[in-house]
Structure formats: structure tokens, C-alpha cells
Amino acid sequence: MGKVRVESFSISLDGYGAGAGQDLANPMGAGVEDLHGWAMTTPTFRRMVFGQDGGAQGVDEDFAQRGFRNIGAWILGRNMFGPVRGPWPNLDWRGWWGENPPYHVPIFVLTHFPREPLVMEGDNVFQFVTGGIHEALRLAQAAAGDKDVRIGGGVQTIREYLAEGLIDEVHLAVSPVLVGQGEHLLAGLDLPKLGYKVAQHVQGVATHVVLTKG
Amino acid sequence: MGKVRVESFSISLDGYGAGAGQDLANPMGAGVEDLHGWAMTTPTFRRMVFGQDGGAQGVDEDFAQRGFRNIGAWILGRNMFGPVRGPWPNLDWRGWWGENPPYHVPIFVLTHFPREPLVMEGDNVFQFVTGGIHEALRLAQAAAGDKDVRIGGGVQTIREYLAEGLIDEVHLAVSPVLVGQGEHLLAGLDLPKLGYKVAQHVQGVATHVVLTKG
Numbered sequence: 529m530g531k532v533r534v535e536s537f538s539i540s541l542d543g544y545g546a547g548a549g550q551d552l553a554n555p556m557g558a559g560v561e562d563l564h565g566w567a568m569t570t571p572t573f574r575r576m577v578f579g580q581d582g583g584a585q586g587v588d589e590d591f592a593q594r595g596f597r598n599i600g601a602w603i604l605g606r607n608m609f610g611p612v613r614g615p616w617p618n619l620d621w622r623g624w625w626g627e628n629p630p631y632h633v634p635i636f637v638l639t640h641f642p643r644e645p646l647v648m649e650g651d652n653v654f655q656f657v658t659g660g661i662h663e664a665l666r667l668a669q670a671a672a673g674d675k676d677v678r679i680g681g682g683v684q685t686i687r688e689y690l691a692e693g694l695i696d697e698v699h700l701a702v703s704p705v706l707v708g709q710g711e712h713l714l715a716g717l718d719l720p721k722l723g724y725k726v727a728q729h730v731q732g733v734a735t736h737v738v739l740t741k742g
Numbered sequence: 743m744g745k746v747r748v749e750s751f752s753i754s755l756d757g758y759g760a761g762a763g764q765d766l767a768n769p770m771g772a773g774v775e776d777l778h779g780w781a782m783t784t785p786t787f788r789r790m791v792f793g794q795d796g797g798a799q800g801v802d803e804d805f806a807q808r809g810f811r812n813i814g815a816w817i818l819g820r821n822m823f824g825p826v827r828g829p830w831p832n833l834d835w836r837g838w839w840g841e842n843p844p845y846h847v848p849i850f851v852l853t854h855f856p857r858e859p860l861v862m863e864g865d866n867v868f869q870f871v872t873g874g875i876h877e878a879l880r881l882a883q884a885a886a887g888d889k890d891v892r893i894g895g896g897v898q899t900i901r902e903y904l905a906e907g908l909i910d911e912v913h914l915a916v917s918p919v920l921v922g923q924g925e926h927l928l929a930g931l932d933l934p935k936l937g938y939k940v941a942q943h944v945q946g947v948a949t950h951v952v953l954t955k956g
Contacts, residue, residue: 542757700755704943707934735943737918
């Protein structure tokens with residue numbers, strides 16, 4: 529069985545992974561404009577987010593690329609799939625990514641509200657899991673086979689998996705910005721007690737940190 | 743009037759400036775063995791802490807040196823002065839640093855319990871201030887003249903001065919370690935709202951970050 533990984537997850541110097549007041553216009557909340565600045569210097573994310581060429585090779589791009597290697601399935605918290613809260617009012621919302629999302633493997637979306645699988649272009653199939661984080665992980669690992677499962681976020685989803693010690697490896701990109709309020713990634717989580725240690729620490733535009741468990 | 747500065751203050755990747763369970767044997771609390779690892783690579787801190795030669799030139803040493811430049815007075819929280827809590831039982835405790843502490847300028851110690859000034863070798867005079875953080879800052883700035891005031895810590899003292907927006911510049915050394923529990927430096931402080939921004943971000947053994955206000 530593969531690993532369970534978090535990759536290219538940006539946090540601020542003061543530890544926030546998302547700002548306050550998330551909505552459709554600000555899916556990451558307020559004050560986070562520069563949180564992903566490092567990613568926007570990389571060819572990988574420029575192509576994915578803007579469909580643009582350009583960007584720089586180097587440490588940041590290496591980490592961006594690494595995050596997509598050997599991934600057999602994704603898990604997303606519902607808020608990463610979209611801004612809709614509560615029961616699905618209709619099936620209009622099909623994600624932030626257009627008709628051909630950048631995953632190209634099965635994606636499992638955590639939600640309390642059942643919904644039929646959403647089949648999109650490019651081998652993107654979104655499945656909606658109401659059975660909780662363990663159930664989503666079982667399904668994702670079955671779908672991934674020998675490959676790894678990437679937990680995309682958001683903050684709350686990663687915190688829940690960390691608290692259960694279910695993540696093998698976390699790549700954090702600590703961006704040189706302050707956010708001030710919002711969702712704190714690590715507050716109240718005792719990572720050493722959970723078995724995590726710092727395995728790598730490299731400077732690019734962001735400071736890239738890899739935490740491993742055990 | 744000079745600036746009010748925090749210098750060479752180490753925090754962990756998960757944001758802790760001190761561990762849990764501080765006592766005489768563990769003045770910084772548990773789990774913080776490597777928090778100051780970067781400082782122990784610098785000639786400045788090796789000389790100061792161990793009285794030893796050696797250490798490496800470079801980014802870390804530059805920041806260590808910078809922290810002692812143009813300082814006219816220090817402010818310390820009482821726990822940085824020593825492990826004694828409550829009323830002073832006697833005057834036996836004279837700090838962690840031997841008879842010639844590394845300050846060589848007036849040092850103002852925040853405490854709730856009056857004590858006569860403590861005059862030590864090397865122009866080290868500790869004055870005990872019971873009037874609160876504003877009073878200590880007034881006294882320190884008067885003593886420093888045109889020079890800067892350095893706020894040495896600990897975490898709680900820095901948080902109180904930050905919350906009042908009284909610090910002009912903060913150099914944090916983000917060490918590549920996890921602490922897991924203890925005193926969090928920035929939790930609940932909205933630094934952007936308080937006027938702070940990231941002015942510098944440089945990688946040495948630690949990631950050095952300089953925050954400035956306004």
C-alpha cells in the first residue's frame with residue numbers, strides 16, 4: 529500500500545493555512561493573497577492554475593512536481609470542492625477547476641450530504657463520501673492501489689487526518705507572509721507526540737518543510 | 743529615541759517559543775533541545791553561552807551579531823531572569839549567567855514583587871520593575887538614550903508588547919524542529935492588523951524572518 533501524503537500545502541509564518549471569511553469570491557478567505565506566491569513562480573502551478581507557460585525552475589518547482597508524482601487518488605474536504613454548504617441544492621456546482629480538473633485520478637470528497645459521483649473529463653471522477661475520514665481513506669487507498677493518496681486539504685481535513693496519525697508525509701511551504709487570523713494548521717496538534725519529525729528543510733521562495741511520521 | 747527590538751528569538755515550525763514544564767533543570771521547558779541549534783553554530787552565542795571559540799560565519803552569525811548592535815537597554819520577563827516564582831524568598835538568585843552577564847547595559851526585569859537593583863560585573867545592573875510593561879519600556883528607553891531597547895523575552899513578555907504594538911522590529915529564527923506543546927509565540931495575535939509585515943526572509947540553519955511595524 530502506498531503512503532498518505534500532503535503536498536505543497538502553504539501556511540503563513542504565523543501558521544495559517546486559510547484566512548477568515550471564506551466565500552465564493554475568496555475561497556481561501558481574506559488576507560491570503562501572497563500565501564501561494566511561491567507556487568505561482570513554478571511552471572507546474574502556472575500551467576495548472578492559469579494555463580500559462582513560464583515560471584522558474586528550482587527548489588519550488590521541484591516540490592510542486594514532487595507533489596503530483598505517484599499519486600493514485602486524492603481526498604478533499606468539501607470546502608476544497610466548492611463553496612456550497614449544507615445539502616446540495618442542485619448539481620450545478622462542479623468544482624473550481626472547469627471541465628477537466630487537474631487530478632486525473634479518483635477524487636474522494638468528504639461531505640455530510642450524499643451525492644452521485646461526478647464524472648468529468650480527463651479521468652476525473654469525484655466521489656462523495658459521507659462515512660467520515662477513515663472511510664474516505666479506505667476508498668482512496670483501494671482506488672490508488674500501490675500508489676499514494678494525496679490529501680489536498682483544506683486545513684480542517686488535514687488536521688483531522690493528522691490528529692489520527694493517518695498521514696505519512698507532509699510537505700509544508702511556509703510562505704514569508706503574515707495572515708493574522710483564519711484557520712491555523714497546527715494549533716493544538718502535538719506533532720512530536722503523534723510521531724512526526726522534520727525530515728527536510730529547504731529554502732526556495734517559500735521555506736519547504738517535509739514532516740514524516742515514525 | 744531608538745527602536746524597540748526583539749532579536750534572535752527562536753520559534754519552532756509549529757510556532758512555539760518555549761516548551762511545557764519549565765523548571766530549574768529545563769528553563770525553556772521540555773522538547774526544545776534543538777530550538778536554539780542554529781545559535782549554537784554561531785561564534786557569538788558559542789562564546790556567550792559556553793565561553794568557547796569556534797562556530798561558523800554566515801547568515802546565522804550575521805543575525806546573532808546584529809542582535810547586539812546599538813542596544814542601550816534590555817527588558818526581560820521575570821522567568822527569563824530565573825526560575826523563582828512569587829515573592830523573592832531571598833536574594834540568592836542572581837540570574838542564569840554567572841557574575842558577568844552578557845548584557846553590559848541596564849536590564850529591566852518585569853516582576854510583581856519589588857526587589858532592590860542588582861549590580862553585577864561588566865556594567866550589568868538589573869532593575870526590577872513592578873509597574874508593568876509600559877513602565878518598564880519608559881525606564882528602558884530613558885536608560886538607552888538614542889540607542890535601541892531589546893526585549894529579550896520570554897514568550898509571554900513579547901506577546902504583551904506585540905499586542906500593544908510597542909515593538910518596532912522582530913527577528914525570529916524559525917528552527918526546523920517541532921515542539922508540540924508549550925508557549926506559542928503568535929497564537930491569537932493578528933500581526934497584520936497590528937501593523938506588522940515581513941521585511942526580510944533569509945535561510946541559514948534557521949529561517950530568519952524580520953517583521954517590522956508600520
